[in-house]
Amino acid sequence: MVSQWTRRQRVRRRPRQQPHSCSDASRADTSDPTIVSVVNAASYTDGPISPGEMVTIFGTGIGPAKPAYATMDPATGKLATTIGGVQVLFSGVPAPMIYASSTQVSAVAPYEMASFANPSVRIVYAGETSTADQVTLAATALGLFAQNASGGGWAPY
Secondary structure, eight states: OOOHHHHHHHHHHSOOOOOOSOOOTTBSOSSOOEEEEEEETTTOOBSOBOTTOEEEEEEESOSBSSOEEOOBOTTTSSBOSOBTTEEEEETTEEOOEEEEOSSEEEEEOOGGGGGOSSOEEEEEETTEEOOOEEOOBOSOOOOOOOTTSSSSSOOOO
16 A cells, blocks of 8 residues: 555656646637637538638637627628637638637638638737648538527527
């Protein structure tokens, strides 16, 4: 049997974690933001992205621990392009933001991305930028919000 003193020694001998240089106390993850997938926000299906489409991006370290929600930019009267310290860039063009958390971000694909042949998506959070995720461009992309959030079934009315 291991005595309590031995257990305490083990705890004391653990290497100290290096503090992260980020000054944002609400940061959920200390690693660089990583995009796992970009999907249609209504159906969660993977596929081509259309300008004006609502998209959801899943990943790690992509936003704050406490979720942030859409706000209006008082200067323009449009959705803000940064919420909770998170910004989504489609080939460098900031996207209007809907929601941001540590593992999920939702935004509206900007109409300006229609001029790019091979658009990319990046997330900027707390001064860190994710690697680019290449997406395929489509003229339109259908997605219906369903009552059960599965992308199928009855749509709310």
